[in-house]
Amino acid sequence: MDHDEGLLQARNELMDGTERMLLQRTPGGLDPGIRASVASKMPEFKPVAEDLNRYLAAETLRLDVLRTWMGFYYGDRARGDWYDVYCKAAEMRLESIGRDFERIAGMPVYKAEDNRDAAIRGINASLRLRLLQMPPGARVGRPGIRTRWNQWLNRNHEANEHNG
Numbered sequence: 001m002d003h004d005e006g007l008l009q010a011r012n013e014l015m016d017g018t019e020r021m022l023l024q025r026t027p028g029g030l031d032p033g034i035r036a037s038v039a040s041k042m043p044e045f046k047p048v049a050e051d052l053n054r055y056l057a058a059e060t061l062r063l064d065v066l067r068t069w070m071g072f073y074y075g076d077r078a079r080g081d082w083y084d085v086y087c088k089a090a091e092m093r094l095e096s097i098g099r100d101f102e103r104i105a106g107m108p109v110y111k112a113e114d115n116r117d118a119a120i121r122g123i124n125a126s127l128r129l130r131l132l133q134m135p136p137g138a139r140v141g142r143p144g145i146r147t148r149w150n151q152w153l154n155r156n157h158e159a160n161e162h163n164g
Contacts, residue, residue: 007074011132014066014083018090021059024048026097037105076136085140086131089124096120 027035027048039046048055071077096117103109134140 017063024055034105074136078137080139082131082134
C-alpha cells in the first residue's frame with residue numbers, strides 16, 4: 001500500500017468513527033419510547049443504548065489514538081484542518097440523525113424535514129469527498145492574522161528588492 005492510499009484509508013476511518021460516535025450519542029437525547037422502539041427494530045443497537053458511556057469512551061479513545069498516529073506518521077494534523085471541519089459539520093447533523101431514529105421508530109416526519117435531511121446527507125457526502133483531497137496538515141479557510149501579516153511583509157520586502 002502506498003503512502004497516499006494509507007492516508008486516505010486512515011482519513012476514511014476517522015470520518016467513519018466520527019459518524020459512529022454521533023450515532024451512539026444520539027439515542028441519549030431521544031425520548032425513552034423512541035429509544036426502545038429503535039432498539040427493538042435494530043437489535044445491534046441495543047447494547048449501545050444500554051451502555052452508552054462505555055461505547056462513547058471507547059470510540060473517543062480510538063479516534064484520539066488514530067488522529068495522533070496520523071499526525072506523527074503522515075503529518076496530517078493541524079488546528080483548523082480537514083478533521084476539525086468534518087467534526088463541526090458532523091455536530092450540525094445531530095438533529096437530522098435524531099430524525100432518522102424517529103423514522104426508524106415509525107414516528108411521523110414532515111415532508112420539509114425529509115427534504116432538508118436529504119439535502120444534509122448530500123452536502124455531507126460532498127464535503128467528505130472534498131476534505132479527503134486536502135493535503136496533509138493544511139488548514140481550512142482563511143489564514144490567521146499572523147500568516148496574513150507575514151505574507152504582506154514578504155510581498156512588500158520582495159517589491160522593495162525589485163525596486164532597489
